[in-house]
Amino acid sequence: MSGAPAVPAPDLAALRPLLWTCAAFAGGVLLHADRVPPWAAAVALLLVGWRLLTAYRGGADPGVAARAVLALALVAIVLARFHTLNGLAAGTTLLLLMAGLKLLETRGARDQVVMVAAGLFLLLAACLDRQDLARAPLYGLQAWLSCAALAVIAAPATSARAAMSLAGRALLLAVPLALLLFVFFPRLPGAFWAIPRNDLALSGLSDTMTPGSIGKLATSYDAAFRVQFLGPIPPPQERYWRGPVLHEFDGQTWRRNAFDLRAPVPRVHVGTAYRYRVQLEASRQRWWFALDTPVGAPDARARLTYDDQLMGADPLNDPVSFDALSYTHTAVMQPLEPAAQHQDTALPASRNPRTHALAASLRERAGSDAAYVQAVLGYLRDGGFVYSLEPERLGPDAIDDFLFRTRVGFCGHYASAFVVLMRAAGVPSRVVTGYLGGEWIPFGDYFLVRQADAHAWAEVWLVGHGWTRVDPTAVVAPERLQRGIIDLLPQELPVRARLLHASPWLMQLLQRWDAANAWWTNHVVRFDYDSQLDVLARLGIRSPDARYLGWAFMLALCGWLALIAWHLRRAMAPLRPDPLARAYARLCRKLARIVPRAPHQGPLDFAAALIARHPQAQAAVLPLLTRYAELRYGPPPERAEREIEEFSRDVGRLSLARTVRDR
Amino acid sequence: MRRRQGEDHLPVALERRRLYILPTRGGLAFTALLFLMMLAGLNYANSLALFFTFLLTGFALVVMQQCHRNLLGTEVIAAVAPAVFARSTGAVQLTLANSSAAARPLLEAALRAGTLVSADLPAGTQRRIELPLAAPARGVVRIERVRLSTAWPFGLFRVWTWVHTPVTLLVYPHPHGALPIPAHSARAAGARSQLGAGADEWVGLRPFRDGDSPRQVDWKAYAREAPLLVKEYVQGASELRMFEYAQLAHLDQEARLSQLARWVVDAEAQGERYGLILPKLRLAADRGPEHRHRCLAALALFGLEDTAR
Numbered sequence: 010m011s012g013a014p015a016v017p018a019p020d021l022a023a024l025r026p027l028l029w030t031c032a033a034f035a036g037g038v039l040l041h042a043d044r045v046p047p048w049a050a051a052v053a054l055l056l057v058g059w060r061l062l063t064a065y066r067g068g069a070d071p072g073v074a075a076r077a078v079l080a081l082a083l084v085a086i087v088l089a090r091f092h093t094l095n096g097l098a099a100g101t102t103l104l105l106l107m108a109g110l111k112l113l114e115t116r117g118a119r120d121q122v123v124m125v126a127a128g129l130f131l132l133l134a135a136c137l138d139r140q141d142l143a144r145a146p147l148y149g150l151q152a153w154l155s156c157a158a159l160a161v162i163a164a165p166a167t168s169a170r171a172a173m174s175l176a177g178r179a180l181l182l183a184v185p186l187a188l189l190l191f192v193f194f195p196r197l198p199g200a201f202w203a204i205p206r207n208d209l210a211l212s213g214l215s216d217t218m219t220p221g222s223i224g225k226l227a228t229s230y231d232a233a234f235r236v237q238f239l240g241p242i243p244p245p246q247e248r249y250w251r252g253p254v255l256h257e258f259d260g261q262t263w264r265r266n267a268f269d270l271r272a273p274v275p276r277v278h279v280g281t282a283y284r285y286r287v288q289l290e291a292s293r294q295r296w297w298f299a300l301d302t303p304v305g306a307p308d309a310r311a312r313l314t315y316d317d318q319l320m321g322a323d324p325l326n327d328p329v330s331f332d333a334l335s336y337t338h339t340a341v342m343q344p345l346e347p348a349a350q351h352q353d354t355a356l357p358a359s360r361n362p363r364t365h366a367l368a369a370s371l372r373e374r375a376g377s378d379a380a381y382v383q384a385v386l387g388y389l390r391d392g393g394f395v396y397s398l399e400p401e402r403l404g405p406d407a408i409d410d411f412l413f414r415t416r417v418g419f420c421g422h423y424a425s426a427f428v429v430l431m432r433a434a435g436v437p438s439r440v441v442t443g444y445l446g447g448e449w450i451p452f453g454d455y456f457l458v459r460q461a462d463a464h465a466w467a468e469v470w471l472v473g474h475g476w477t478r479v480d481p482t483a484v485v486a487p488e489r490l491q492r493g494i495i496d497l498l499p500q501e502l503p504v505r506a507r508l509l510h511a512s513p514w515l516m517q518l519l520q521r522w523d524a525a526n527a528w529w530t531n532h533v534v535r536f537d538y539d540s541q542l543d544v545l546a547r548l549g550i551r552s553p554d555a556r557y558l559g560w561a562f563m564l565a566l567c568g569w570l571a572l573i574a575w576h577l578r579r580a581m582a583p584l585r586p587d588p589l590a591r592a593y594a595r596l597c598r599k600l601a602r603i604v605p606r607a608p609h610q611g612p613l614d615f616a617a618a619l620i621a622r623h624p625q626a627q628a629a630v631l632p633l634l635t636r637y638a639e640l641r642y643g644p645p646p647e648r649a650e651r652e653i654e655e656f657s658r659d660v661g662r663l664s665l666a667r668t669v670r671d672r
Numbered sequence: 673m674r675r676r677q678g679e680d681h682l683p684v685a686l687e688r689r690r691l692y693i694l695p696t697r698g699g700l701a702f703t704a705l706l707f708l709m710m711l712a713g714l715n716y717a718n719s720l721a722l723f724f725t726f727l728l729t730g731f732a733l734v735v736m737q738q739c740h741r742n743l744l745g746t747e748v749i750a751a752v753a754p755a756v757f758a759r760s761t762g763a764v765q766l767t768l769a770n771s772s773a774a775a776r777p778l779l780e781a782a783l784r785a786g787t788l789v790s791a792d793l794p795a796g797t798q799r800r801i802e803l804p805l806a807a808p809a810r811g812v813v814r815i816e817r818v819r820l821s822t823a824w825p826f827g828l829f830r831v832w833t834w835v836h837t838p839v840t841l842l843v844y845p846h847p848h849g850a851l852p853i854p855a856h857s858a859r860a861a862g863a864r865s866q867l868g869a870g871a872d873e874w875v876g877l878r879p880f881r882d883g884d885s886p887r888q889v890d891w892k893a894y895a896r897e898a899p900l901l902v903k904e905y906v907q908g909a910s911e912l913r914m915f916e917y918a919q920l921a922h923l924d925q926e927a928r929l930s931q932l933a934r935w936v937v938d939a940e941a942q943g944e945r946y947g948l949i950l951p952k953l954r955l956a957a958d959r960g961p962e963h964r965h966r967c968l969a970a971l972a973l974f975g976l977e978d979t980a981r
Contacts, residue, residue, distance in 0.1 A: 122698040130705065130708075133712060133713075137716060148720060152728065176826075184730070185730075187727035190729070190730075578741070581744070582773055585773075
């Protein structure tokens with residue numbers, strides 16, 4: 010199409026509906042730009058550009074066959090990439106591409122409406138995907154843009170400003186209803202079908218750990234969960250949030266023992282009971298984080314495993330909140346089961362010989378397991394070990410390499426080395442991953458635990474005590490118990506994170522932002538059937554049920570409709586006539602008692618008709634009607650306002666009674 | 673459709689009772705989309721999806737009221753159909769007025785089988801809309817009602833009403849025929865024969881009427897801010913032609929009427945005085961637009977009077 014000679018200049022005004030259609034669709038694509046594969050977003054936007062270019066330059070659109078081939082090819086690519094067309098990510102990608110192709114064949118207003126609907130559908134998909142506070146304004150913009158596009162499609166002459174203001178006004182008028190419906194429209198207590206959506210990975214702890222894997226999270230400022238204590242707050246050195254507990258070690262990687270359904274061992278809880286409420290962010294994983302040792306499962310959606318993890322029944326696709334009770338110390342009197350004993354002392358054979366030798370010599374010198382634990386901790390404390398986010402790569406005998414050569418590591422290295430030393434000496438032990446610490450957010454009275462707070466520690470079985478938490482990192486870098494990574498190792502974090510942290514003002518802003526996010530998650534994203542009943546109860550309805558919700562909803566709807574009708578009627582109020590027209594109308598009303606004015610009669614015709622029937626009225630009426638004609642149609646007098654005022658007064662003075670009596 | 677409100681006597685303001693409103697196809701699609709969004713939002717207990725569903729539902733309800741408001745209160749001032757010749761296209765001229773303080777964009781008007789004509793009606797204005805109406809054959813075309821509608825502002829709803837105002841379009845015979853215009857007939861008593869013979873004589877000025885030739889307008893006077901006046905000339909009474917239906921015995925009826933219409937049009941254009949003699953009707957010689965209309969109307973309704981009335 011580049012060589013087309015002298016294409017007539019396209020009518021830009023006629024292209025406006027198409028332009029707006031493309032904008033509404035492209036807006037929907039951009040909402041997913043960072044979620045779908047980059048090529049898919051690029052192809053969708055290219056199709057938009059292509060459609061606009063062909064419309065503008067008058068080039069040829071691809072034929073039916075070309076479009077069909079393109080469609081099949083794109084479906085095949087999506088299938089190859091996702092291995093399914095079901096699921097949110099694959100479905101969204103497919104919708105982007107197919108709607109982009111559909112754009113190529115949009116002709117009339119009907120096709121354009123379909124495209125705007127596709128844009129709104131993409132908005133729905135974006136809502137299902139993410140409900141962050143930061144993204145909500147973008148969603149609002151997309152809704153606004155789509156509605157404005159509808160206005161332009163319906164009336165192509167509408168200017169951009171008029172379309173945006175029309176759509177904006179209608180949406181603003183709709184906001185009260187949307188809020189009322191949001192609160193009162195009866196929600197479902199549960200879901201009736203589900204689309205698979207675990208195809209999207211989020212950053213966070215996983216169910217495996219290599220010594221360096223936790224360090225990767227250290228730069229992530231994302232929230233993992235928030236905790237509000239409903240009573241005593243544990244001291245910093247007790248704020249261990251338990252995540253996946255790892256038992257199996259192959260020399261490099263620690264793994265969970267996934268299919269163990271044993272019940273927790275009966276134990277005695279020691280010390281302070283901590284009651285708290287946790288708000289988990291969507292992690293796409295199944296574990297729920299709780300303070301060290303939770304007492305039982307908090308609700309039916311999760312269960313407590315034998316190694317004290319909380320496992321959700323479903324992956325966390327949406328934020329979840331739960332109340333829990335935990336202790337940070339426990340005691341078990343009975344011996345460890347043989348199966349557990351075997352599992353938690355197992356090590357890969359013929360690996361790390363020097364570590365085994367060290368364990369043997371240290372255990373020999375120590376009198377008991379407890380003394381051995383202290384000896385190993387002493388070895389780590391005094392052995393010249395360095396806490397760092399950027400340790401060297403380790404060789405095949407990773408633990409030997411770490412303990413005797415590099416001596417530089419992150420929490421994962423220390424937990425891993427410690428547990429291997431324990432097992433080498435026959436002491437049952439396991440690696441626990443999770444989070445340590447949390448940032449106090451004064452604006453919401455809660456602790457914010459970020460991904461950067463990810464941590465790994467160890468638990469050893471001591472006869473007479475049961476599983477006992479030991480954090481080898483704490484002897485190497487004792488400050489870690491008090492402060493986050495970012496305070497400890499600022500030089501090893503990216504500049505962005507350091508900058509954020511350097512300014513107290515920025516820090517405070519971030520905390521406020523997190524508090525807003527917490528509020529949003531708590532009150533908007535997780536607003537459900539129970540929250541609705543809460544609202545009704547607060548409104549004074551004692552035994553709230555769905556029927557009250559229905560009534561409240563109907564009442565709200567009717568009230569809002571009446572309000573809108575009133576508002577619109579005000580806008581369409583009759584134009585107030587000018588003073589001259591009002592005076593003339595008054596005169597005509599007076600004269601209507603003897604002769605009504607026909608709609609087609611001007612003032613002079615009317616005067617003629619009137620005088621023909623009532624000649625005696627001439628003196629009173631003719632001057633008034635003539636003056637009106639002059640004021641209205643004649644050249645404007647010098648003091649028009651004054652004259653109109655006088656005319657109005659004279660109309661008021663006109664007494665028809667006298668005229669009629671004169672008859 | 674039943675006439676719920678009976679025949680309308682113009683001018684009439686469209687009131688609430690007679691407006692009908694339904695979603696358009698686009699509106700139905702929008703509703704389906706909303707339903708889907710609601711199902712998804714409820715199923716996944718997804719608050720944002722539900723909020724946007726409710727927001728767009730509210731939007732649709734606001735749009736419905738805006739659409740209704742756009743037509744409600746519109747005044748239909750007049751509906752007329754100026755006569756046209758057969759085989760051309762006539763028009764129903766609909767005069768609409770908007771006395772409210774807000775504009776009424778994209779009002780649509782349509783005859784029963786005609787195309788939609790849309791127009792914007794700014795605040796406090798009056799506007800004439802021409803609805804084309806085919807006039808294939810001579811006679812009358814009767815329009816019983818006019819449909820007024822609007823889908824503004826978002827095309828999701830269309831509100832409409834029927835204005836039951838009978839309009840009659842008079843269709844003159846197609847002026848056609850090659851026969852020479854008949855010679856001047858014998859002197860007959862004309863209305864203005866007292867002026868005597870001679871070339872065009874200037875009689876005076878009279879107000880402009882529809883159909884007057886622009887060449888006869890006194891433009892100089894108009895430039896002096898006088899009303900639009902037409903210079904009137906009268907020709908000698910000797911130039912008087914009578915067109916007789918009976919003279920054209922060799923043609924069939926429609927061809928005769930076409931020929932007579934041709935003569936009437938030509939004679940009027942040449943400023944001559946002419947009359948018409950039909951089997952049951954005699955129109956005395958005269959001239960001017962009104963006379964021309966009388967003659968052409970007589971031809972148009974020839975043989976149809978009983979059925980048309």
